[in-house]
Amino acid sequence: MTKKITTNVKVSYDIQTNTEIDPIYLKKLPNGLLPGEIVLLDWMSGKSLLKAVFPRYFEFQYGINAEKSAKKLVNNGFLEYASPEETLHTLTIDLLKEVLKKKDLKLSGKKADLIERIKENFSTSEIESLIKNRTLKISSKGQDVINEYYYIVPAHKNDSKDGVYNVASVIRFIATAKSKLSNSDISWLLFQKALNKHLKSKNYGLARNDFHNMASQLYREKRFMDSLEYFLRVFICDLSGLNNGDYISKPEYISIAPGIVSQINKIVTALEYDNSALNAVFNISWDKTRQMLPFHYLSKEI
DSSP states (O other): OOOEEEEEEEEEEEEEOOOOGGGGSSSOEEEEEEEEHHHHHHHHHOOOTTTTTOOTEEEEEEEOOOOHHHHHHTTTTEEOOOOOOOGGGGGGGHHHHHHTTTTTTTOOOOOHHHHHHHHHHSSSHHHHHHSOOOOOOOOOOHHHHHTTTTHHHHHHHHOSSSSSSHHHHHHHHHHHHHOOOOOOHHHHHHHHHHHHHHHHHBBHHHHHHHHHHHHHHHHTOOOHHHHHHHHHHHHHHHHBBBBTTTTTTGGEEEEEEEEHHHHHHHHHHTTOHHHHHHHHHHHHHHHHTTTTTTSSSSSOOO
């Protein structure tokens, strides 16, 4: 769909907006919930139903009315109200100190210390009087749903933003899986499948993104040595000159994303690698990556 936006200086722009929602998000799961409502179930934990400001992705990506669905989760017992003590974390540090002053209690310490001090010295009714809006928490029924669909929330939080690893792709993957896999295995297999597809179709720019997704996953999992190898593979792809299809960039148009260089330096520093150690990892990355690429402007030494 195209929306026309006109500015006050009488210059108009046509902006393309994606209004399509993946049909799988509109299909209810056996428990009666939509995939986006499981994402919402996790998101609502620790928040107030009255004060929640819902991200727009619930509507535009998952196709749900977040406020209405949140009430549904409460009414059906997937979410429940936290106790007054459990809601103390929503109060500001200044307010917590004001409460402690009423009983001449110590004001020092972190927020968690102040909360614990209040719990120890105030009755439940006194604490309840401090809380205007109790937060929600996931009930045991809700936790059973989170556990059953253990792959949905991580796929949302670690969405690769390119359609390879997200809630929709994971639901489809699980439907064909022959055994239960960890979230790490699921995302890795999806990235590997995409990489093989893109290499076969000569979409080397997309293959470069697959290497980046794999590097990011390894880094997230604190597998820093492995992540260094894959970030170097991204580095190598960036310098190859290859794009999608049979197109090769002119040398003057080749560039390396600054974030890749800084990420490599960050890992090298953390691992306390010297040039010799870095070269050893680079040699492995080069040998594995170069054999997948039909062309590269540079030699390994350069």
